[in-house]
Amino acid sequence: MTPFEAAITQAMNNLPLESAHIRALLEADLDELLYHTNRIRQRYHHDYVTLCSIINARSGRCSEDCAFCAQSAHHRAQITEYALRPAAELIRLTRGADERPITHVGLVTSGRAAVRGRERTELLKAVRTLTPQLRAKLCLSLGIVDDALLRELRALGVQRLHHNLETSRRFFPQICTTHSYDERVENVRRILAHGFEACSGGLFGLGETWDDRVALATTLRELGVQSVPLNFLMAIPGTPLEHMPPLAPREILRIVALFRCILPRADVKVAGGRPLLRDLQPLIFYAGATSMMIGDYLTRPGRDVNADLQMIVDLGLRTRRPWVE
Ligand code: SF4
Known part of the structure; x- marks a missing residue:
């Protein structure tokens, strides 16, 4: 058996990949790789896909310095900034998104830490109203969350929280200096320990290597996250990465394929940067x-x-339509 065949067999059986397997996947002919990753997808997920939409619940003014992010107060990207939207507006926007055939609707707040004080009250008010009404499931992306908030969200029926690791432990200090990789990993662990599903992935095209991509996928597998969003940098003027060249469509496809092989059971999601694929979008x-x-x-x-x-x-x-299953 060649190392490539061995890699596909391991992935087909949801077994961990060794470095020889990974090397074979990265060197494989892309067309052949896609034939097999399609089979792995079908084996674990059949013909089903999940869709989600996000709502920017609080925008900008973030104390952190993530080099890719338009919402950091350290950069000069031109965005509309606002504090947490009032509960009534969050409810209206979320209900609007819920009219689409989506499985999850995400409320995302900028900033390192979860909402506090009046913002926390407004958010919980919206969540209390929405969880019994929505057809889609609510997913909250609130930065670093504490145990008390997690307990409250659990009691309100929230099932999923989102927090990206973004990249590998090795590369992370080159894209963020205001918080550590461990803080992100611990946050994902805390989310899972409280019984939530975790949606956690990364961003590519930051200057990271293939080893960094493999390390991220391996960490997410070890953590046991259920949903893995993959984002591809569309450089934003005014951020430190504004001059990064975009990833080529075939490189993006190979990243998706790598994550499918390392995480056969996870819901691998193409999120930000999908337009970079141009006419190759269906190949994801x-x-x-x-x-x-x-x-x-x-x-x-x-x-x-x-x-x-x-x-x-x-x-x-x-x-997938969770409201009829
Ligand atoms: S913590 Fe989140 S919102 Fe703040 S700069 Fe980093 S990615 Fe952007």
């Missing part, structure tokens, strides 16, 4: 993706939602 499912973010991103408009839904139908895939 052959690379092993099982999920997409639809609608607008945090600080940029997204692709037409109807075009995305049509693409899924044309591929013969089905959207």
